Every structure is written in structure tokens, then in C-alpha cells.
Amino acid sequence: MEIKIGVQHTPREIVLESGQSAEEVERAVAEALAAENKLLSLVDERGRKVLVPASRIAYVEIGESAARRVGFGTL
Structure with missing residues (x-):
């Protein structure tokens, strides 16, 4: 599962692949x-x-990880 965390006052987001389910991640964000x-x-x-101060979280995007395509034949 791919998780993207936007952090306030930071131009880049934190992106990580996790084995946790969407419900587990949502519960962890709500508890934090x-x-x-x-x-x-x-x-x-x-x-x-990965530890993020909850007061700095701008958004959390939870989605399925996409298979990475490599080469010219994957257009």
C-alpha cells in the first residue's frame, strides 16, 4: 500500500510503501x-x-501501489 504524507511548510511529501491495510493506516492517523x-x-x-509530528500533517493519501513500468513496450 502506498502512503503519501504532506507536511506543512515542506515542499516535498513523505512517500512510503507499507504492508498495513488502509484501515490500519487511517486508524493510526486518527489516533495520532x-x-x-x-x-x-x-x-x-x-x-x-517513520515518525511525523501530527501538528505538521497537511494531508495523508492512502492508495494501492501501482506496478512500476519499465521499458518502451509498456506505453
């Missing part, structure tokens, strides 16, 4: 926004943890 510690914590496919 409502919790006292205000920290969003997600884990990517390689086991790396």
Missing part, C-alpha cells in the same frame, strides 16, 4: 491527531519506522 503525544508512527515494507 486525537492523542496527547501527537505523533504519527508508521512502518514501511522494510521495517523502517
Whole structure:
């Protein structure tokens, strides 16, 4: 699952591939926004943890990962 996180006052977004379901990611975002510690914590496919302060989250886009096309025959 591909997750894109827009961060306020930052020109680039955070993009990661995660094995979590869309419901799990949505629940984690909602809990981070409502919790006292205000920290969003997600884990990517390689086991790396991504931490984002909830007060700086502009948006979170949750979508299916697309197969990467390589070469001229994939037009």
C-alpha cells in the first residue's frame, strides 16, 4: 500500500510503501491527531519506522501501489 504524507511548510511529501491495510493506516492517523503525544508512527515494507509530528500533517493519501513500468513496450 502506498502512503503519501504532506507536511506543512515542506515542499516535498513523505512517500512510503507499507504492508498495513488502509484501515490500519487511517486508524493510526486518527489516533495520532486525537492523542496527547501527537505523533504519527508508521512502518514501511522494510521495517523502517517513520515518525511525523501530527501538528505538521497537511494531508495523508492512502492508495494501492501501482506496478512500476519499465521499458518502451509498456506505453
